[in-house]
Amino acid sequence: MDKFAKTNPAWALVIALVVVAFLWLVLAPWPTELEAAIGRKRVFLNALLGGITLGALYFLVASGFTLIFGLLRIVNLAHGSLFLLGGYIGYEVTNYTGSWFLAFPIVFVAVGLVGLAMQRFIFAYMEGEELRQTLVSIGLSVVLADVMLWYWGGQSYTTLAPGFLRGPMELPLISSINTTSGEAIFIRYPSVRIWILIAAIVIGVAMWLVLNRTSLGMLIRAGVDDREMLAASGVRIQLVFLAVFVFGAGLAGMAGVVGGTFQSLSPGEDTRFLLASLVVVIVGGMGSIVGAAIGALVIGIAEQMGLVYAPTYSVVFTFLIMAAVLAFRPQGFLGAGR
């Protein structure tokens, strides 16, 4: 960071100013002129928090996608279907057992098994044929989508969060100052979303630690760099592939439970989240967990801010960000050059 400030003093100043301005926007109560110009601070903060929590959900879906892509070179276009499948199974488990938390391990195992079957019986037979694998995953997504439509129908489902997660919680962020008493009014936000954000951060940090501090992570990183060499040095790489695919699929399934709680599940959500993961991964850089986190945050915030301030064109913002990244940095923010 010091080095960056020394080599690019002008850019460092601009970045510092932007950060300070952003912190001021978030922390300080807004003067009335500003509220008159761009609306209430509560709206802004809600959009920002909505963007961050949506980014957390996108991260959960996209991190599995990017991990699978980074190591196995499979663009798994059935990833959105795994998300939706996880959501539906989570809904059934929550309804059947009455426990929301039990849904997570069950969904992880169930969707992980689907992923295991996909990798073991289909993708493993066409290793290296990237285009064919992608086409197969498209076929799988068509089949899975129709099977799910068959079983669960076209209506939308919402998984109920347990009692103590329902309702709002107060955050230490000032939304406005009461003009008569002078008291600060703090922002209130649905607590389940805050907990999901925390969970996503924990999962992200855990993934980073596993990847960078354990021997399994060492194998995976070596596989991303050069899998032929790794296989030649005696590692049973198919097992590593299988583990990563199962983990990525299970993560998508768990994200489905989260998505079912947070929003709702219906046919079509699979393509929506597949698209979101694609854009997140393109923006963040293929195969990079940190890149996926940054991309998810950027896309989530852009989508929510767009929804609040320019409702018609919110999707176009996402697309414009993607186009800009592709035009100026085709490998994504943190992607390694190919």
Place this chain on the structure above:
Amino acid sequence: MAPARAPDRLWFERIPMAWWIVVAVLLTMPLFANNFWLFQVMGWSFILGTIAVSLTFLAGYGGMVSLLQMSIAGLAGYMVAILGPSGTTSISLGLAWWIVLPAAFLIAAVFATLCGALAVRTEGIYTIMITLAIAAAFFYFTRQNYTIFNGYSGFNLVLPPQLFGVNWRDPAPFYYLCLGCAALCYGAVVYITRSPFGLALQGVRDNPRRMAALGFNVTAHRVAAHALASVFASVGGILLVWQNAQIAPGTIGIPAAIDILVVAVIGGIRRPLGAFVGAFIYVILQVFSPDILGTFGFSAERFKLIIGLGFLAVVLFSPDGVLGLWDRWRARRARRVDPLTGAPR
């Protein structure tokens, strides 16, 4: 595959008998087929095939699997609805057909060129991801934009012009219109792939580095391929909007974009004919699956499952599609010998 070229035979003698039969059947079809068959089955097959042949051109000859072709077709269709007359008089400009059609082709080509320029910055599977993302963005945009694309409801009553006093939406004229357009597009693809540009494009597909070393501008060839393919896609899109007499965001959704890929792959993505064979199979399955599924006690909606499984089977077992299966069957027939004498049968 190709018959031996004898110099003393005229060009039309070199065309195999099967082709003449197919052409004769297609040309005389209005004599014996009913209107539903002409308009829905054959018309739709030709339209889907025309859009899919643009993907075949890009993927089979350019090596770029783009999921954008349906969006480009949809944009051309939208332009016909917006610039020409439609039921939504508050938006449609109602211009004459000779302005509308060139404008639709031009706008679609500009869009395809821009998106192509973006997509060719990447290769292989990345192209699929990026074109899928652009296609989705375009779909959501048309669904949310009410000032130009009229949002969720889209446009209806988009009718073809009454040229030469013929109602081109009547089954027989529409059939011949689709047949003519499809044949032209097929011929154009075959012609282009044998032209210097097409050969250079195939070189770029096989080895971009070597082509660059030979002095070809790889990026320009790829972008030009996107622009050329947009013409075929636009033809299909305009016919599609005339056939349905309406266009809405659902026409260009992600499932529709994937259907085009499915059609091209099922038929065989290496050859232009595959697009039409695939389209015919797809349409037959879609039109007749309710009856067939009903007899086995399934709901008619399981059509997508059949298409998906068929697509999976083709990708898994015959990557060059149904035409590849046909070729292999013929090759095995040709190799078969009489078990007693050893002479070829």
